[in-house]
Amino acid sequence: MIKDITIGQYFPGKSVIHRMDSRVKLLLDILYLVILFTSQTFTGLLVGILFMVICYLLSQIKLIMILKSIKPILPLMLFTGILNLLFITGEEPLFKWWIISIYPEGIRTTLFMLLRILALIVGMSLLTYTTSPIMLTDAIERLLSPLKKVRFPVHELSMMMTIALRFIPTLIEETDKIMSAQKARGAELDTGGLMKKAKSLVPVLIPLFVSAFKRANELATAMECRCYHGGEGRTRMRQLKTAPRDYAAIVIMLILFAGVIVLNCIPIIP
Amino acid sequence: MDIIKTENLCYDYILRDDDGKIIEQSAALRNVSLSVPEGQFLAVLGHNGCGKSTLAKHFNAILTPTSGKVTVDRIDTADEDRLFDIRQTVGMVFQNPDNQLVATIVEEDVAFAPENLGVPPEEIRVRVDDALKQVDMYEFREHAPHQLSGGQKQRIAIAGIIAMQPRCIVMDEPTAMLDPKGRREVMKTIKRLNREKGITVILITHYMDEAAQADRVVVMDKGSVLMDDVPRKIFARADELRSVGLDVPQVTELCGMLRKCGVSISEEIIFEDECAAAIEMLPLKSRTADMAKTVAAKIVDIGEEAARLENLTYKYSIGTPFEKTAVDNVNLTVKKAEFVGIIGHTGSGKSTLIQHLNGLVKPTSGLVFIDGKDIWGKDANIRDIRFKVGIVFQYSEHQLFEETVAKDIAYGPKNMGLSGDELDARVKSAAESMGISHLLEKSPFELSGGQQRRVALAGVLAMDPKVLILDEPAAGLDPKGRDTILSLIKRYHEQSGKTVLLVSHSMEDIVKFATKVLVMNKGKVFCYDETDKVFERTDELVAIGLDVPQITRLSHRLREKGIDIGNDIYTTDRAAQRLLSLIKGQDK
Numbered sequence: 001m002i003k004d005i006t007i008g009q010y011f012p013g014k015s016v017i018h019r020m021d022s023r024v025k026l027l028l029d030i031l032y033l034v035i036l037f038t039s040q041t042f043t044g045l046l047v048g049i050l051f052m053v054i055c056y057l058l059s060q061i062k063l064i065m066i067l068k069s070i071k072p073i074l075p076l077m078l079f080t081g082i083l084n085l086l087f088i089t090g091e092e093p094l095f096k097w098w099i100i101s102i103y104p105e106g107i108r109t110t111l112f113m114l115l116r117i118l119a120l121i122v123g124m125s126l127l128t129y130t131t132s133p134i135m136l137t138d139a140i141e142r143l144l145s146p147l148k149k150v151r152f153p154v155h156e157l158s159m160m161m162t163i164a165l166r167f168i169p170t171l172i173e174e175t176d177k178i179m180s181a182q183k184a185r186g187a188e189l190d191t192g193g194l195m196k197k198a199k200s201l202v203p204v205l206i207p208l209f210v211s212a213f214k215r216a217n218e219l220a221t222a223m224e225c226r227c228y229h230g231g232e233g234r235t236r237m238r239q240l241k242t243a244p245r246d247y248a249a250i251v252i253m254l255i256l257f258a259g260v261i262v263l264n265c266i267p268i269i270p
Numbered sequence: 271m272d273i274i275k276t277e278n279l280c281y282d283y284i285l286r287d288d289d290g291k292i293i294e295q296s297a298a299l300r301n302v303s304l305s306v307p308e309g310q311f312l313a314v315l316g317h318n319g320c321g322k323s324t325l326a327k328h329f330n331a332i333l334t335p336t337s338g339k340v341t342v343d344r345i346d347t348a349d350e351d352r353l354f355d356i357r358q359t360v361g362m363v364f365q366n367p368d369n370q371l372v373a374t375i376v377e378e379d380v381a382f383a384p385e386n387l388g389v390p391p392e393e394i395r396v397r398v399d400d401a402l403k404q405v406d407m408y409e410f411r412e413h414a415p416h417q418l419s420g421g422q423k424q425r426i427a428i429a430g431i432i433a434m435q436p437r438c439i440v441m442d443e444p445t446a447m448l449d450p451k452g453r454r455e456v457m458k459t460i461k462r463l464n465r466e467k468g469i470t471v472i473l474i475t476h477y478m479d480e481a482a483q484a485d486r487v488v489v490m491d492k493g494s495v496l497m498d499d500v501p502r503k504i505f506a507r508a509d510e511l512r513s514v515g516l517d518v519p520q521v522t523e524l525c526g527m528l529r530k531c532g533v534s535i536s537e538e539i540i541f542e543d544e545c546a547a548a549i550e551m552l553p554l555k556s557r558t559a560d561m562a563k564t565v566a567a568k569i570v571d572i573g574e575e576a577a578r579l580e581n582l583t584y585k586y587s588i589g590t591p592f593e594k595t596a597v598d599n600v601n602l603t604v605k606k607a608e609f610v611g612i613i614g615h616t617g618s619g620k621s622t623l624i625q626h627l628n629g630l631v632k633p634t635s636g637l638v639f640i641d642g643k644d645i646w647g648k649d650a651n652i653r654d655i656r657f658k659v660g661i662v663f664q665y666s667e668h669q670l671f672e673e674t675v676a677k678d679i680a681y682g683p684k685n686m687g688l689s690g691d692e693l694d695a696r697v698k699s700a701a702e703s704m705g706i707s708h709l710l711e712k713s714p715f716e717l718s719g720g721q722q723r724r725v726a727l728a729g730v731l732a733m734d735p736k737v738l739i740l741d742e743p744a745a746g747l748d749p750k751g752r753d754t755i756l757s758l759i760k761r762y763h764e765q766s767g768k769t770v771l772l773v774s775h776s777m778e779d780i781v782k783f784a785t786k787v788l789v790m791n792k793g794k795v796f797c798y799d800e801t802d803k804v805f806e807r808t809d810e811l812v813a814i815g816l817d818v819p820q821i822t823r824l825s826h827r828l829r830e831k832g833i834d835i836g837n838d839i840y841t842t843d844r845a846a847q848r849l850l851s852l853i854k855g856q857d858k
Contacts, residue, residue: 012412133374165374169416180630181669184661185729186653186685206671218369221332225362226383227354237381237394
């Protein structure tokens, strides 16, 4: 069933990582990506992963969750991995059979790339695991707030994101119900060619849109009743405040960055 | 002091074309003059379309009058500069809890209004915690709304309003979409806010038992106020209420029946306790009633089976920590032409159970037989089963999609491969049985909610299924709409002789029609028997948390007082007949 899909994978908690300022967390996560792409050595990537594992332990998110977050993109990793393995050429093939030849350079690049993707996902997941969607949108709203000066609708954008996040589970459940109802009337939703499939979706999509518009209308009235009038003069209950732990995190991250650059410069390190 | 006052309020709905010319104009409110004193609990009754929601929207300036005047705490609602003062004073809660929650976390949602008002963050924190405690949802403050039940979501919506610290809360059918448990939770919250915090409550509702708990009831019809009095005086005018599509509490109806037979009992009784006390005061010749049943339940026992479940078990999310057994080893046989009522509270497995009958859900283990054939057997075609067993889901009007009612009804039969005259005949006869023949060429989206639901029902009937399953067909309708749809279903059952399964939270609805009743509890069959026999066990039904009819509760109260009218009381007719056998001077 569709409703089995989980959206928003936030795990509430009280750890240091959870309590970090979400703006800082977001920026440091971006810095972490920069670090990964700067690193040219296996050691550098491994240090990066090790660092994230420590963060997972600190945040009390189970390490098994790393595997869970890798699962969806495993096919993609395998696919690019195999392509790299087959098409990167070097001097001396390690292995040759029919038209396939594999070079040691290919293996190195493939491993390096896979490790980099792994490190990337591990880092990104930690952000979504420890930061609620609302704090994330909040962080984005505040980080983008200088753009208000050039008339960029920052508040509206974050409000839209919040409402979208709020209604995704509701609409998924609704889709499930409508599909059941039409199937009960003999609809064939998953057979036939592409055209037939598209056509058979009409009885699902129309009711879904009708209901979404109705919901939007009612939500707008409910928001008006609660005195919503855009971002002007609005306060926030949850104040984002930087604490010493945030500065500590910034320093640690910068040290990591420097370390990786140093590793790049030492020729004997793999 | 009056918190809300309307003077000669009129409101017209005006439909304009692209040039701003008026195409259509209809009066929704006519000369409504009403004042609500601070601290009052006012209930507003009226059938759908009587203007009560339009009136409610005037109370916090969502709408402003076409003519006349509305004042909130002496502020004219037409004064746009004071808009936020008005909306802070009078908060509003709507029917669908899902469409009122904005944020992905409960406490963030409650904070929404104070944030809009620019309240300082420290104070918002205090207000949010306080509001959540008042609706008894504090421990859920970090949950996501979609993890909560309907009743819990509605309480969050109320907390979101309380956080504005309003002096009045207007609620537009807040319990219409909730199950009995959710309704109880919300009503308890509403009453506590009114009694303990002194907040004025204006409650629009279709439930007479909710209105009975108010200080004052206003009945609306055709855009104007028809009656305005304390509940017991209002419900004493039962015939007038019925003429505008409303109803009275069961005990009031009972007292009316007794009075018609010459028994002198007050007409102003609305609660079971006072009714039991009044009955105790009557001249009784005995304290145990003559238990003869005049209405012998018609047991249709043709013997042939229509559907059978064998050791049916269904589990969700197998292999994860969330694994849950929704249906647990159910054995059940439904015979042809039977009308079976299915009750059980939310999560008892009844919805999952019915979805097994037409193969929408595949059992984890066990077998499903329709017409003696295993529907998951080798030679079975699951799509044919769906045409044999028609399911009408809850809020079935949400599945309509075609341009016209006729086309929508034709969708099912067309999927069966029908066309031409046969298709037309099917559509016509289905529309006929749901009483919507005159609407066939209209768009389903311009009909009223009750009509839409009948269209959806006709869409399933047009497939001419052998077994018809209805999930809460009357949910969310007004009393007249409920009656209409339920009697149409009854007529269909009698005329077609088809097997009908009716799932409902409302025992009142079930006992009116069902020959047999299935009670589900925690995924298991709690009992499955003839209606009378099931309701002999009302004590057990109450024990598993089901809501029994008010008249049944009355019989329990009487028994506590030593007056026995039997333990199979669930209709006012039977209660009246038993009571009459007790009262002196009623020997016919």
